[in-house]
Amino acid sequence: MASQPQNFDPITGLKPSENCAVVGYYGTSGAFDKLYVSLRTLQHRGQEASGVAIFDGRRVNLLKVDGYVFEGFRPYIESGQVPQGNTGIGHNRYSTAGQKNLTGAGPFLISTSNGDMALAHNGEIVNHNALREELKEKGVPFLTKTDTEVMLNIIAREMKLKGTRAGLRSSMDILKGSYSAILLVQGKMYALRDPMGFRPLILGKVGNDYIVASESSAIDVLGGTIIRDVDPGEVIEFMDGTYTSLIKNPSPRLSHCMFEWVYFARPDSIIDKQEVYDARLKMGMELAKEFPVTADIVIPVPDSGRTQALGYALQSGIEYSEGLFKNRYSERTFIMPGENNRDTAIKIKLNPIKSVVEGKRIVLVDDSIVRGTTMKRIVGILRNAGATEVHVRIGAPPIISPCYFGIDMKTRDQFIALNKSMEEVAQIIGADSVAYLSMNGLMKGIGMTERELCLGCLTARYPIKVEGELEVRQATLDQA
Ligand code: SF4
Missing domain, CATH: 3.60.20.10 (Aminohydrolase, N-terminal nucleophile (Ntn) domain)
Structure with a gap:
């Protein structure tokens, strides 16, 4: 993904993209x-x-x-x-x-x-x-x-x-x-x-x-x-x-x-015997166990965070609500370079439902976070609509490294999580707190072990030799 994308989708455009x-x-x-x-x-x-x-x-x-x-x-x-x-x-x-x-x-x-x-x-x-x-x-x-x-x-x-x-x-x-x-x-x-x-x-x-x-x-x-x-x-x-x-x-x-279950695939698909919807629901439930928070409502970033948010709500007992309206009739892609135009673009596409959000402590759930720029805007939208607290919960561990196997994440400098604590990320995006699902929680959700999954972009250790990167086997030997 280019560092200054010309085609900017305010919700999904800065997420990793599938390649076919x-x-x-x-x-x-x-x-x-x-x-x-x-x-x-x-x-x-x-x-x-x-x-x-x-x-x-x-x-x-x-x-x-x-x-x-x-x-x-x-x-x-x-x-x-x-x-x-x-x-x-x-x-x-x-x-x-x-x-x-x-x-x-x-x-x-x-x-x-x-x-x-x-x-x-x-x-x-x-x-x-x-x-x-x-x-x-x-x-x-x-x-x-x-x-x-x-x-x-x-x-x-x-x-x-x-x-x-x-x-x-x-x-x-x-x-x-x-x-x-x-x-x-x-x-x-x-x-x-x-x-x-x-x-x-x-x-x-x-x-x-x-x-x-x-x-x-x-x-x-x-x-x-x-x-x-x-x-x-x-x-x-x-x-x-x-x-x-x-x-x-x-x-x-x-x-x-692992991203097939986290974000890319349709929730109604079954991949390698694991249903995507079920995996996402369990990821949300694990996230709620690992990072509970006292709040009034759980809301998803539509549509990507929906199933994980539902899992979080079910596990925590906090009410699930749709606090953000997604305009399904806006174009998929905005060609709107410049920060101000991007703010307008996201407002066209996402608008808060004030009666749901106002005066509430919110758990905002998304499936993953790459640059954090979109999440920062969404947190801002919720605060402007009167949210008293916004706690961001992410249904996957932090992405810190590029993908070489077909997903459009090619440079390290785009990852907000790289070398930053959850507190630092929270400060950057203006949230009261940020927490990511653990690696164990991810594997539990998908129902597979690390010997069955690629976790390269989460660990910076790759299952295949890639020039300039660490291989999983090599990393294990180095640590021995
Ligand atoms: S590095 Fe591995 S887990 Fe990450 S997106 Fe690429 S193939 Fe998927």
Whole structure:
């Protein structure tokens, strides 16, 4: 995330951002309709651009559009010009690696000796720059600076040299980082998940057809049934009307991104067998146990803090109230540089409900805090509306370090929590107190251990070697 963002969403714009949704549909009729519905369902994972790549029985056809799924595809749907075919893949983009334009949006499509090959990818390949240079040396041309284009070319090269299974297996050894990806090779489809399972990927059935998606909610909305998660390190092949687990290559130490449960994923999704809503509710309950406060009402920062706030209220017995009205009709993104304009922007989007707030001691709950600038404005709004005390409670431990695995948090200087006590943060944002959920509380909420989760941005120790950063294993050895 740039330190001076031009596109400023007063509520979510300064939160960490997700970097994509992927969907694959292996079916017997109209893949576009299913991909369209799934991509709309997964719009929260990326709003910059969307695309589909669909096999028409002879070749793979690509359609990419800017912005929201329903807006971008509308002219093509209205004119009946959508790609035809029964099997295809789709992608919503939030860019974290490479340029932010339609060329850099997924899916990527290349023509190979194995036929047309398209790839939709969620995650981030940490060694993509080195791999791109290596491929360029061999004469491979690149249209973009994205990691997905590198990934697709590596897979194409390895499959050509070694065949499907061995080629995909060796690609997994070469590609370091996070990927939940769907590959289309003519009419065959492959679902790939990196050995540590950073990003979610789930398999389901819709009638006699199969679907793979970033989140289970996309399967629900199509009226489908969940079969299971794609396992970390697994490649599933879809051909001849069925699916087969082609490769099983899990890492002994898993690294599911804890932020999927904290903030990114939809609450109605189930990720790696843990329901997101349930995890958030428990995080809020743990937070109330760890950092109780005497107050009159618990209110959420809408919409991100809602479930954790409910958990806090249930556990503490303090009344839950909606003290902030979120204007759902204001634009998603404000292009309003300058501090004063940002104050106006947040007022357009969030307004206090005075009768709820006035004269009250408030527990204000959000799921996470990055820069603290938005939280500072919200605390100010509540005080101006007559709140007598504002105690901020955050449903995740402090973020202190960048993410290298697909979330748009790239520089250390943006984190308010880095090298600051809770008292210091409270002073900066003008709150009476600030407290974060502990690491133990987070793991209890999600229902996983540190050997199953990536906690890199919370601990500054990463599960994969990243240039200039400490690895989890290395940190353990250093402490021994
Ligand atoms: S570093 Fe943080 S945001 Fe990135 S994958 Fe790990 S837990 Fe998720």
